[in-house]
């Protein structure tokens with residue numbers, strides 16, 4: 001049973017695959033910069049780091065070699081919990097999206113529970129000036145973006161997580177994804193209790209308001225019941241990310257902040273890096289008297305598949 005003073009796990013999402021590097025110099029590109037952003041976020045207080053990979057020109061990649069470089073560099077500096085994406089970017093194949101998890105055997109990996117529209121730049125008025133041709137291609141494709149997550153992909157990804165002893169983090173963008181989680185638990189593809197993360201404020205998923213969070217949280221308890229181990233809250237954009245982080249800390253949830261989903265730390269000020277966003281979240285938690293979950297404590301909470309790793313260590 002969570003108490004009012006339960007520690008809060010803060011995940012730093014340091015680069016992602018959705019924002020365009022031309023939008024901000026704070027978007028780390030290439031293995032060195034991504035690893036450094038993760039190490040800095042951990043030093044700022046993050047319990048876990050959520051990782052994507054990007055080429056030096058910022059193009060998202062599923063490269064197993066790059067994920068291996070990033071994760072081994074982070075592990076050589078700190079013991080932060082490693083959370084690797086299978087979301088990748090919307091134009092990657094399922095195989096591309098899974099190879100980073102296979103290559104690095106992270107503590108946690110994301111599992112996205114539904115195909116959806118996923119529009120980051122829906123109107124030309126919101127298109128940034130961009131440097132790279134691949135960014136122009138992304139903008140030109142706006143209005144036709146589909147983030148594909150078929151049931152077959154979910155079953156395949158989950159089986160790989162189980163075989164590797166990786167804890168799934170179920171990405172919930174909308175109500176239907178909770179029904180999918182229920183189905184996967186009932187058919188045995190997933191084993192409870194599960195960790196879920198609400199991803200709020202995407203155009204194609206639930207909105208980023210307090211009402212959206214309350215609706216999803218009440219539905220999660222109704223649908224998942226005792227199969228629910230932990231709930232994290234991630235919201236995209238500014239001010240949504242930090243405001244929903246404040247609400248989530250107040251409400252006893254875990255949280256995710258970082259450049260992947262939000263480039264600003266103030267209304268008219270871009271964040272220098274994810275560490276700055278983590279520091280803001282740490283300040284909120286301090287004000288509300290919630291300590292930060294340590295990496296060791298978080299690893300002890302990663303549930304049935306992770307415990308097959310024996311001592312529950314990172315390797």
Ligand code: KMH
Nearest residue numbers: 016018085086087088110
């Ligand atoms: N950038 C988030 C909106 C994943 O990595 O699996 C989507 C995300 C999914 O974080």
Ligand code: ZN
Nearest residue numbers: 016085087260
């Ligand atoms: Zn991600």
